[in-house]
Amino acid sequence: MSEQCRVKVVEANAGEHSFWTLAGKNVYQVLEMMGYDVAGSCAGKGNCGKCKVRVQGAVSDMEALEQEYLMSEEIRQGVRLACYSVVKGDITIYLDIMPTGHDAKSRVLKYNPNSTGHSGVDYKYIFIPGRLNDQAVPLYDRIQTALPEYILNLSPGNLNELNKVDRPGRPTLELYAVLFDRREIRLVEREPQGLYGLALDLGTTSLFAALLDLETGAVLAMASQTNMQRIYGEDIISRITYSQTGNEAAESLHTVLINNLNAMIDDMLKESGLSAHRIFKVSAVGNPVMLHFLLGLDVSGFGTTPFTGLFTGGFSTRAADLGLNVSNLAVMQILPQLGGFVGADTTACLLTLGNCLQSTFLLIDIGTNGEIVLGHKGQMWASSAAAGPAFEGGALSSGMRAGSGAIDHFYYQDGKIDFTTIGEGRSRGICGSGIIDLLSVLLATDCISPGGNLTSMSSRYFPVREGSRGQEIVIITAEESLTGTPVVLNQEDIRQVQLAKGAIRTAIDILLRQARLKPADLEHIYMAGAFGSYLDAENLIRIGLLPTIDSSKVKNIGNAAAQGAILALMSTDIINEASKLKNKVAYIELADQADFQDVFLNNLNF
Template structure:
């Protein structure tokens, strides 16, 4: 057996870490096995070229394929494609700062329901030597309850307090939904966790169940990304590897436990103080979370192992919370439309009285049409292009990403860069803005093709993916050469066609026209950063009045938080599920033809 090889790693926050690997492993494998995320969207298959890291040391020589995935400036800076670089000896790696510079989306929720937890101060009679009554009977009588549920630990603590000779016993009883969680000398706290399992990012909120206040929030990248950027890639990994499901489950549990640890540290709370968790996510992520087989979600018609609200014990998942607590998964709708969509709908004001469109734009987008209490939902396989994935110079919304592009006839294209430094890529909102700007300038036609006007008025060159625009700032030279290719535009067209076709077909199911719509809601953090003018101009959404397009932030997390503190919200979630018809777009006879029609851009003046 070969000796372990040392990998010295510099993290974005300046820390120095050490990982060990074996001779012949790829740098991507070494980093992911050590718990680091080198980036990328293909799960280390050597296709996307996004797992670029600055590295030095004993690595395999760069082959032509790897060289084609790197820009000359990146090669000069010592960057390598991690999954195409084999470790031959000691290596040093500097990880890029991929922490999101965008917030994860405002999580705004409110409920008028009373808190589920109360702390009652009770004076119990002491142990009467002439008529001794068990402490359990005395507590039950004091609370006026015939049936009293409590953990064994509470009886153990009461027994230590109940000494002979004491005339009375002052106890603070912590009750949730009428159940005694704990009885002790001091008034204890009870916390709950709201958890949104996104394919790309995870969000968790620690909530005081008595005051209903959010005391701490954490959001982190979903480390399952190293197995593939989208859920289809992760399903494939599970089916192709015997231990794939166990790996993805454990990575997710570790990810969540690290977030819980951060939350508890911030709130100065203990694991035993967390009694309940409400979880939302798409069906695949929920199956990964529970460690359930996903084979039924890999074939058509896709069907998971459960749809309705599901409650499991905390001890069954080895999570950092009270092991006597419970985990509640909100109901799902069907197909790939999961509890996260139901949770989003909990945020829609008067969802049962209005006509609206709800869109969660992502790799696996969801669309819901509401018509006065009746709902139709579908998933749209948009792919990662609208989030910067599968784009030649695409990247996450981090320092150095172009996130805004504006076209002015005299000045041309103007760019905004996160961090106000030189750009090194373009993120999802920038991709949408740039495409809309090229269309507005007339440099691409309605078919998305670079035309003569584009070639005359800007810099167009030939590249490995056909013609490509060279992005530049005439005021200052950029150290990194950025391009936007004909193939990039095609990726955007396919993504927008998937979402728009879903909207069109669901509107027909609901017997609505675009002019009937009263509100268009954009869910998710990404929706916060989209310009309504540009998404209408590209035909991503129908021609509606711009003032009815409203971002609602991380509505899935907000709904989970509301369902945590309000049993009425959980009942509402069940009603939403019952009122929603899932539509499998692939079964629609006109889906393919309608999709191809929506590939084109519409000639719209905004």
């Protein structure tokens, strides 16, 4: 039997926690099992070098491969990679160098409750005859007689509750019927207790949920959490691969997601003081693979060409059957997908554009998988691009997610390159928006060439040294950083960003060609998502992610996918509009284009 070991976790500014684990597990597994959001982009497979923690105590010795991912300063301070460090006895784990969460999705949500229509769930105030002593008419029959134009579908439990107030001799009963789709009554109650709904945006990296009042449209609570499926892979392809490894693998991905969502629901219910059984409707958006995981469907079709799942249109099911902590009467409505890896989240984004759908526009949602839609006079073309984790801070030496201590913006001022950091205190790394800004500033100051090579000019603004991944500039020295290790940008980091931006730009160029349009024809470019809301248009144009256009045409539209999910929750008309949108979109598979490789290689340069 494996030996039990005591683990003490010391969090920055949050105290200490102790628990037990078994010898033989690595630190990454221990932290994930305890619910900590461990950094990294390879799900603990040992090939990204991002899960850095300080560990003291009985752990395995450092391997040569692990040492390659660490700077000499980090090794001296006792920094280890969590996925390489095997527990052999009692240990202490210091999380002071790990990034903290950054609730960006909820902060960029834009939603006007007055813009909603009919949610499809409402109350009908009714009177039914009482139980007279000389007439033996059953309660159910009296309700049905009073509502001949509606379908009556009450549970036995609901009928028993109503029977308690149906006393003999009472002339009439005043009741409230919960009406679904304006035609079916599934619940009748003595007093109205509120009608609530749940909107879900399922991202590969993070999850968003909003709890709304279905009668007023008011947002009562919001929650955002890291998608804990990341323990099986940081990107969608890794999770698809894992789902095929055994009989329980696919079920694990579904279960982790449902538990994740239920934790968010519980948080919102506590905040609002409501009960789960009052949630009568759910809308959900996300990329196609995430939606399949939500429903517990086989995702093997996404692993090989032609990359198709089991459904693309709208889909409805009982939410409670999936394990969600909502009313047994609640129906989940999933919006239509657009094809390939372009899912219902992109459909939701389009729903927020309204009359702008008739203009010539680009809609871009940048993430691990970027979704791009080109519209021209009501006709649309869509595609997806595998950008990888670089724009989210992954695969970069000092990259991190947007959070406390992350450098989020760089700018040139008074002859020097300066930056801003999220939160108070010193910096610990650079998030995606900061990386884009930094490369733009370096290009403008001739510190890097159009081909992406660092030049001698970089030493004018930063110390330059030779690192394990090639030549690197030191943004913040070890002494000045929060973690005691320097924040750097090296040649390999630049290459990773070139690959990511090249993928997005290639999709844009190919869609423009499909529509026989030029960049100058574009009237608007909409940047969606939490990440897109923090990007500077001129910097995106300078590094070549966007074509050369007037930067005033670029507009950040916030978490439009979540906003679209809310609109669908609150209006049945919006759901119908989503189905119409799907029929107007042609999906373009980039890999099928004969010159894809040539266009991609050309777009690697800045």
